Amino acid sequence: MTGVTSIGGALASKRLDLMREFLRDDAAIAILINPGNAVTEAERRDAEAACLGIGQRLEVRTASNADEIDSAFAAHKPRRIGALIIAFDAFFFGQVRRLAILAARQGVPTIGPIREFAAAGGLMSYGASIPGVNRQAGILAGKVLKGARTADLPVQQPTKFELVLNIGTAKALGIELSAKLLALAAEVIE
Numbered sequence: 158m159t160g161v162t163s164i165g166g167a168l169a170s171k172r173l174d175l176m177r178e179f180l181r182d183d184a185a186i187a188i189l190i191n192p193g194n195a196v197t198e199a200e201r202r203d204a205e206a207a208c209l210g211i212g213q214r215l216e217v218r219t220a221s222n223a224d225e226i227d228s229a230f231a232a233h234k235p236r237r238i239g240a241l242i243i244a245f246d247a248f249f250f251g252q253v254r255r256l257a258i259l260a261a262r263q264g265v266p267t268i269g270p271i272r273e274f275a276a277a278g279g280l281m282s283y284g285a286s287i288p289g290v291n292r293q294a295g296i297l298a299g300k301v302l303k304g305a306r307t308a309d310l311p312v313q314q315p316t317k318f319e320l321v322l323n324i325g326t327a328k329a330l331g332i333e334l335s336a337k338l339l340a341l342a343a344e345v346i347e
Contacts, residue, residue: 158307158308159297159301159307159308159310159311159312159313160294160297160312160313161290161293161294161297161312161313161314162312162313162314162315164285164314164315167199167200167203168200168245168270168283168284168318169188169200169201169203169204169207169242169244170203170204170206170207171283172242172268172270172283173186173204173207173208173211173240173242174207175268175281175283175320175338176240176242176266176268176281177211178335178338179239179240179266179332180213180239180240184237184238184239184240185213185214185215185216185237185238185239186204186208186213186214186215186216186238186239186240186241186242187215187216187217187218187233187238187240187241187242187265188200188201188204188215188216188217188218188241188242188243188244189218189219189220189226189229189241189242189243189244189249189256190217190218190219190220190244190246191219191220191221191244191246191248191249192219192221193221194244194246194247194248196244196245196246197244197245197246200244200245201217201244204242216238218230218232218241221248222248223252223255226252226255226256226259227259230259230260230262230263233263233265238263238265239265239266240265240266240267240268241260241265241266241267241268242267242268243256243267243268243269243270243274243279244270245270245271245284246270249269249270250271250273253269253271253273253274253276253277253279254277254278256269256274256277256279257269257274257277257278257279257326258278260279260280261278261326261329261330264330266280266281266330266332267279267280267281268280268281268282268283269281269282269284270282270283270284271284271287272284272286272287272319272321272344275321275322275323275326275344275346276321276323276346278323278325278326279323279326280322280323280326280327280330280332281320281321281322281323281338282319282320282321283318283319283320283321284318284319285315285317285318285319286315286317286318286319286343289315289316289317290315293313293315293316294313297310297313319343319344320338320341320342320343321342321343321344321345321346322334322338322339322342322344322345322346323346324345324346324347325346325347
């Protein structure tokens, strides 16, 4: 057996690290997970460990449908949440626009797992390059079609990760993005 992974769920601590410059000492970090997805549960544990390491409190929000997304955002108390991490989940991928709008309404700096979140109006995203992962899958499929045994092909991991920043959203939130973040960005959306 072989395949390609995006290791999206293993990046919660990196996403948290990118959000640290927006955190206040008295504010918690929230993570939005889909409770029906085992990968997001692992991401929650990763985020908990990372928060514990920096002495920050983590609040877990759950959603597995559109109504639950609305409820999860309604649970945010003004100025109590310093940052929100959206977990790597296929359901959330189809909801990036809704998530970006709700994050903007709440005024909470939010990071998503895929570029499309920042493109839809979210503050930032960090994750594997989806076109890069798809390219790896195509190369792997080509090898299998040419006769390679799947048992002989290792599972491919991403080789390119992208930080995407949305300047317009940062301005709307009253956030000045640091030169360090801007230099790390693969893409900056005006």
